[in-house]
Amino acid sequence: MDILKTPITYLKGVGEEKANLLKKELEIFVYEDLITTFPFRYIDRTKFYKTTEVSATVTEVQIIGKITNKRWVAQKRGKRLVATLSDDKGSVDLVWFKAGQWIYDAINIGAPYVVFGKVNIFNGRANIPHPELELAESFKKRKAIAFQAVYPSTEKLVKKSFTQQKHRSIVRALLKELSIPIPETLSAPLCDALNLLSRKEALTQVHFPENQALLSKALFRLKFEEFFFVQLELVLKNKIQKQKIKGHNFDIVGDNFNTFYNNYLPFDLTNAQKKVVKEIRRDIKSGSQMNRLLQGDVGSGKTVVAILSILIAIDNGFQATIVAPTEILAKQHEQSFQNLLKEMPINIALLTGSTKVAARRKIDEGLADGSLQILIGTHAVLEEKIQFKNLGMAIIDEQHRFGVAQRAALWKKNNPPPHILVMTATPIPRTLAMNLYGDLDISVIDELPPGRKEIITKHFRDSHRLKVFHFIKEEIANGRQVYIVYPLIAESEKMDYKDLMDGYESVVRSFPMPQYQVSIVHGQMKHQEKEYEMQRFVKGETQIMVATTVIEVGVNVPNASVMIIESAERFGLSQLHQLRGRVGRGNEQSFCVLMSGNKLSNEAKKRLQTMVETNDGFKIAETDLLLRGPGDLMGTKQSGIMDFKIANIVQDGDILEQARYFAQKIVADDPTLQKPENSNISLAYQKATKGKELWKHIS
Numbered sequence: 001m002d003i004l005k006t007p008i009t010y011l012k013g014v015g016e017e018k019a020n021l022l023k024k025e026l027e028i029f030v031y032e033d034l035i036t037t038f039p040f041r042y043i044d045r046t047k048f049y050k051t052t053e054v055s056a057t058v059t060e061v062q063i064i065g066k067i068t069n070k071r072w073v074a075q076k077r078g079k080r081l082v083a084t085l086s087d088d089k090g091s092v093d094l095v096w097f098k099a100g101q102w103i104y105d106a107i108n109i110g111a112p113y114v115v116f117g118k119v120n121i122f123n124g125r126a127n128i129p130h131p132e133l134e135l136a137e138s139f140k141k142r143k144a145i146a147f148q149a150v151y152p153s154t155e156k157l158v159k160k161s162f163t164q165q166k167h168r169s170i171v172r173a174l175l176k177e178l179s180i181p182i183p184e185t186l187s188a189p190l191c192d193a194l195n196l197l198s199r200k201e202a203l204t205q206v207h208f209p210e211n212q213a214l215l216s217k218a219l220f221r222l223k224f225e226e227f228f229f230v231q232l233e234l235v236l237k238n239k240i241q242k243q244k245i246k247g248h249n250f251d252i253v254g255d256n257f258n259t260f261y262n263n264y265l266p267f268d269l270t271n272a273q274k275k276v277v278k279e280i281r282r283d284i285k286s287g288s289q290m291n292r293l294l295q296g297d298v299g300s301g302k303t304v305v306a307i308l309s310i311l312i313a314i315d316n317g318f319q320a321t322i323v324a325p326t327e328i329l330a331k332q333h334e335q336s337f338q339n340l341l342k343e344m345p346i347n348i349a350l351l352t353g354s355t356k357v358a359a360r361r362k363i364d365e366g367l368a369d370g371s372l373q374i375l376i377g378t379h380a381v382l383e384e385k386i387q388f389k390n391l392g393m394a395i396i397d398e399q400h401r402f403g404v405a406q407r408a409a410l411w412k413k414n415n416p417p418p419h420i421l422v423m424t425a426t427p428i429p430r431t432l433a434m435n436l437y438g439d440l441d442i443s444v445i446d447e448l449p450p451g452r453k454e455i456i457t458k459h460f461r462d463s464h465r466l467k468v469f470h471f472i473k474e475e476i477a478n479g480r481q482v483y484i485v486y487p488l489i490a491e492s493e494k495m496d497y498k499d500l501m502d503g504y505e506s507v508v509r510s511f512p513m514p515q516y517q518v519s520i521v522h523g524q525m526k527h528q529e530k531e532y533e534m535q536r537f538v539k540g541e542t543q544i545m546v547a548t549t550v551i552e553v554g555v556n557v558p559n560a561s562v563m564i565i566e567s568a569e570r571f572g573l574s575q576l577h578q579l580r581g582r583v584g585r586g587n588e589q590s591f592c593v594l595m596s597g598n599k600l601s602n603e604a605k606k607r608l609q610t611m612v613e614t615n616d617g618f619k620i621a622e623t624d625l626l627l628r629g630p631g632d633l634m635g636t637k638q639s640g641i642m643d644f645k646i647a648n649i650v651q652d653g654d655i656l657e658q659a660r661y662f663a664q665k666i667v668a669d670d671p672t673l674q675k676p677e678n679s680n681i682s683l684a685y686q687k688a689t690k691g692k693e694l695w696k697h698i699s
């Protein structure tokens with residue numbers, strides 16, 4: 001019987017009623033839950049105040065003094081107990097509103113006490129209600145606690161007098177008085193390598209830290225451990241997947257790749273692009289199926305990596321597909337593929353929801369007999385009836401709009417499944433990516449093509465609109481084009497739509513024909529109308545494009561160098577960054593102007609400020625994560641991926657990296673965890689994963 005699984009009722013000082021309360025309020029059922037309910041902050045118990053320092057500016061105080069007086073004071077209902085605590089500087093009142101006689105009796109007049117409590121201001125005078133009182137003598141005798149744990153609590157717990165003091169005392173009973181055995185979960189070599197505290201010591205120190213250094217060590221150990229077992233699971237799953245899933249072996253790098261690379265590639269690859277192409281090539285000739293995530297900021301040049309990967313598939317006699325989240329983006333890809341590969345004998349087709357029946361039939365035939373080598377499209381590609389002769393490479397662009405189901409659909413299109421490359425322009429902080437996509441290998445393009453100028457970003461209040469319009473006129477006079485984007489959070493929202501139309505009218509008034517031509521694109525327009533307006537802008541017939549976020553992905557007009565974002569405070573950071581990425585695609589200096597109202601929430605201010613300060617998508621994603629919390633990002637809330645008890649995926653990224661490193665190292669050295677030195681790890685891992693499917697999202 002595992003003593004840690006003992007129901008909490010059996011613990012001295014808990015009892016049935018408190019046990020029920022702890023279950024309901026804090027989900028503490030057994031001993032183990034109690035010791036892994038961690039403090040969320042600590043009170044510094046090394047600091048002592050003088051009675052005269054007790055004021056509204058401090059929240060908690062600890063004082064050494066003598067009680068010089070105790071008395072009952074009548075109040076509306078019943079009476080309160082007031083005691084005066086005096087030190088060499090002065091005195092302060094301690095107050096109990098609902099004191100039993102036993103408290104009165106216990107207070108020892110004239111004896112030195114250590115008093116600890118929250119400061120309360122009443123009628124302009126500070127007092128300390130319901131303080132913790134301990135004789136100075138006994139305080140000194142006990143092993144010093146530098147920091148006092150503060151545990152999560154709820155209104156119910158407070159009401160039922162389950163105080164912090166009580167919480168601490170039952171944890172103390174368990175860890176110190178009972179001194180229950182707590183097995184080690186990590187291996188000796190690992191503990192040595194990282195100079196870790198034992199699990200038992202770490203748990204003791206985290207609840208009752210003796211000093212800052214030990215507390216830090218305890219926190220490190222526990223966070224590391226928490227990350228380590230998650231990473232271990234991911235690494236093991238990844239390994240099993242690789243062993244089980246055979247992949248096409250693309251060992252030929254042939255005519256198509258070489259011809260394109262040597263003759264038609266319009267630029268030199270950046271080092272980051274080269275590195276990623278190498279990583280992909282290594283994967284696809286390994287005999288296992290590739291599952292790789294490619295992260296790269298907007299404009300970092302992911303498309304050419306996709307083309308090169310596809311050409312290798314074709315060189316090996318296979319077909320390839322690329323799936324994009326919107327029709328506009330799919331079309332854009334198709335055009336750039338056609339364009340870049342126009343001198344080469346390669347068949348490319350576009351498949352979207354609006355592909356006509358005749359064209360579709362042709363596509364089906366081409367796919368079936370293998371003559372169609374590259375299929376570019378939207379979700380339509382994922383439909384079961386779309387069958388390839390031999391699909392060898394499947395690329396998903398803009399991952400954040402696709403889920404695991406889409407990946408799974410692509411898997412089914414061939415046996416063995418095609419190599420899969422997922423490309424995302426939403427840079428996910430590495431720490432998060434490691435947890436979200438632990439089953440994918442990760443590549444990063446962390447470098448923009450040379451000569452790219454930083455986009456200059458400015459924030460203006462609506463009151464400065466004239467200035468902004470003036471600037472737009474200058475840029476247009478220089479031959480540039482301009483986007484003006486309005487938020488349309490839900491396309492049906494009447495208010496947003498009205499804002500957009502009002503905005504459009506005011507733009508048209510300020511930029512009159514025939515000198516200026518203005519396009520407008522929004523979700524309520526028919527497909528053909530949209531397309532027509534878009535093309536006018538692409539061809540340079542209009543200088544201004546007023547639009548909703550429809551243009552967020554896909555539009556590529558290198559001559560457009562100004563992005564005005566209206567009501568920018570209403571957009572999220574990643575969306576702002578995506579929008580900004582529509583400019584800065586040509587050689588001209590580009591600008592992004594964030595327009596906002598005058599009143600801004602702190603968070604909105606921080607978002608706009610971040611945009612002004614940096615162009616770095618990873619930094620922006622990091623800030624986004626800090627502002628919103630990981631739970632909000634990409635629907636991870638339901639996934640449970642972020643349910644860490646003590647570690648914080650945002651702040652403890654470096655610990656996570658170490659945990660991953662060691663998990664990989666240990667699995668590489670001992671894949672089945674059978675070496676005696678890994679027995680602790682193996683046992684703990686089995687316990688942790690037994691019965692619960694932690695990583696359901698892995699297909």
Ligand code: ADP
Binds near residue numbers: 267268270296297304
């Ligand atoms: P994204 O990563 O956002 O998909 P793209 O692949 O659309 O980026 O590339 C953005 C632009 O940069 C394109 O016009 C592309 O031709 C260009 N580009 C890509 N790689 C390079 C490079 N190594 N040198 C110069 N220009 C490049």
Ligand code: MG
Binds near residue numbers: 302303397425
């Ligand atoms: Mg792209």
